[in-house]
Amino acid sequence: MESSRLFLTAVGLVFQPIRRLGSIYSKIQDAVAASERVFEILDRTSKIIDGTKTLDENITKVEFKNVSLKYEQSYALQNINLTFNKGCNIALVGDSGGGKSTFINMLLRFYDTDAGSIFINNQNIKDFTQESLKHQISLVSQRIYIFQDSLASNVAYGQDIDEEKVKEALKLADALDFVEDMDDGIHTMMEEFGANLSGGTKTTHSHCPCNL
Ligand SMILES: Nc1ncnc2c1ncn2[C@@H]1O[C@H](COP(=O)(O)OP(=O)(O)O)[C@@H](O)[C@H]1O
């Protein structure tokens, strides 16, 4: 009698670990599927071939010559000719879907032109290393992203923090005053998406040129 009760208890205790094994197996399956998707992206090679020259001089002239770009089948932009020189303020105005973002995407080589070429200081942008090209251009997108790090790291944006440069950038963006009013100044920790900054403050902050 005693031993059969022990046996039944033992059988009862076996079920829980078996059930747990089942749920672990399904979690492993999820992880395998997710990592396959991640590695598929990581293994992709870019069609954009990097240049070899370093763009280390200031940009004084940007020229679009007969530039066209199509996504899949249809053209987003066709035969664009535009030249602008240092000191110009240019506004591209047009309907949503008119190709404004596409224009900027090509300048930064997120996409290469299908026809025509883009020149910076009379040199085809394809000749430059993408790293140096992107280093010379500050892009403020519609969607502001603030990293969960110190305010100074957000301004330095991946570069080593040089406090003087960070302050100079903040000053140029008219942001130094409010930053110095914060408890830890430029070392104030930002919450993800800048949750501890107001909307306007976020935008000003992200206007700071990161490549002084
Ligand atoms: N990555 C993409 N893949 C396919 N089509 C795109 C892509 N990006 C933009 N488009 C299309 O290209 C056209 C221009 O878009 P876009 O440059 O974003 O215009 P804008 O910035 O002026 O609103 C639109 O028709 C848009 O649907």
Ligand SMILES: [Mg+2]
């Ligand atoms: Mg756009």
